[in-house]
Amino acid sequence: MPDPHLEALLSCLRFPSVSTDPDHRADVRACASWLVGQLSDGGFQATLHETPGHPVIIAKGPFQPGRPRVVIYGHYDVQPADPIELWTKTPDPFSPVIIDEVIYARGATDNKGQLMAHLRGALALLAAERDLPVNLTFLFEGEEEVGSPSLAPFLHQHRDELACDVIAVSDTGMVAPGLGTLTYGLRGIAAIELTVHGPAQDLHSGVWGGTVRNPASALSHLLASLHQPDGSIAVEGFYEGVTPLASWEREAWAKLPGGDADTLALTGSSELFGEPGYSALERRWARPTAEINGLTSGFQGKGSKTIIPAKASAKLTFRLVPGQDPDHIQQLVINHFQRYLPSGLSLELHAGHTGSPYQLDPHGPFGKAAQLALADTFSQPPALIREGGSIPIVQSFREILGVDTLLLGLALPDCNIHAPDENFPVANFNAGIQLHANLLRRIAQV
Numbered sequence: 001m002p003d004p005h006l007e008a009l010l011s012c013l014r015f016p017s018v019s020t021d022p023d024h025r026a027d028v029r030a031c032a033s034w035l036v037g038q039l040s041d042g043g044f045q046a047t048l049h050e051t052p053g054h055p056v057i058i059a060k061g062p063f064q065p066g067r068p069r070v071v072i073y074g075h076y077d078v079q080p081a082d083p084i085e086l087w088t089k090t091p092d093p094f095s096p097v098i099i100d101e102v103i104y105a106r107g108a109t110d111n112k113g114q115l116m117a118h119l120r121g122a123l124a125l126l127a128a129e130r131d132l133p134v135n136l137t138f139l140f141e142g143e144e145e146v147g148s149p150s151l152a153p154f155l156h157q158h159r160d161e162l163a164c165d166v167i168a169v170s171d172t173g174m175v176a177p178g179l180g181t182l183t184y185g186l187r188g189i190a191a192i193e194l195t196v197h198g199p200a201q202d203l204h205s206g207v208w209g210g211t212v213r214n215p216a217s218a219l220s221h222l223l224a225s226l227h228q229p230d231g232s233i234a235v236e237g238f239y240e241g242v243t244p245l246a247s248w249e250r251e252a253w254a255k256l257p258g259g260d261a262d263t264l265a266l267t268g269s270s271e272l273f274g275e276p277g278y279s280a281l282e283r284r285w286a287r288p289t290a291e292i293n294g295l296t297s298g299f300q301g302k303g304s305k306t307i308i309p310a311k312a313s314a315k316l317t318f319r320l321v322p323g324q325d326p327d328h329i330q331q332l333v334i335n336h337f338q339r340y341l342p343s344g345l346s347l348e349l350h351a352g353h354t355g356s357p358y359q360l361d362p363h364g365p366f367g368k369a370a371q372l373a374l375a376d377t378f379s380q381p382p383a384l385i386r387e388g389g390s391i392p393i394v395q396s397f398r399e400i401l402g403v404d405t406l407l408l409g410l411a412l413p414d415c416n417i418h419a420p421d422e423n424f425p426v427a428n429f430n431a432g433i434q435l436h437a438n439l440l441r442r443i444a445q446v
């Protein structure tokens, strides 16, 4: 007999809900309407809300005053399937196939597999018990893969409807198969663009070389001044207030896969480099960085062209950790460049986008509930990790709704999200359904 949970997931995967492509606009909407139907048929009050972009769904389960209020967020839009010719398991990424108990399709892991695990888990629980242990609200958006432009305004408009005690999201990774993973920290970000201006126009380097400063040389000096030779950051005040790693984190992370040896293999590098005194995982997850993302100046075509360029520019981002404020860091870096700019040049600075670092106490009441739910589901204590990247929606939830987010990811390291042959093991889908029930049960006990 076909498994109704799996059948539902496969139906969801058949919608080519590619949010970035205007040709798929109707498919994105069709997927949203289908989800509303699933939720309504299963006993939820589900509403499709229009936005300037793709629809947002709010669905509410049975309500009883006094119970914890939980919002579960997911996104039903997906990345484009291109390049389709590189998919080896199915000729059509929107015709899912199951091979050796692994589902192959665009969206299988990111995020339909994980979203549907929560949805099916809730419907199964509601069907069996005619109630849920918490006041549950689903929030599903269709614009995550294009940066969630409508979500923050939507959260403002629907703040009362979405008022809750905690949010749970399954859209992050597991460190290894069968090892439940709670992500309790994310780094923040601060972007800066700088341009060093010198002579009024490019100059002949033979005629004028040796008489005026070269902006490309000056930019090189400025960029080099960001770091000490050992890899630590030399900007004055940069590390002030940084929350140090807890000793339990260092002990726990030392035992995780993905350490120094794996980092060398995964990056294809011959040597690790970075702030001394920290492992690769510690540097990625809990230490701030300064990176040059791009730099340009002068002639870059074939052959040579003997000039002193009129200007030189670079794009930088700083990854930030708890205890650092992105606006303050931008100011410190601007001060640093202004102080070290050689005379005879001018500096143009643009403070770019920012995002605050995020951290939840994994040993607080909701963190503990999440740990217990993961242990119930995977029959071993979960890995407690942070991640090096940023997830802006998590920051929006904290800023607009004033609540923390539990990140309980089900994505495996080889799930190929955003790539050909995206996949999700049936076992992870079933574990996700169990995790949903365990999570609600454990949160109800908080």
Ligand SMILES: [Zn+2]
Binding pocket: 079, 110, 145, 417, 418
């Ligand atoms: Zn994605």
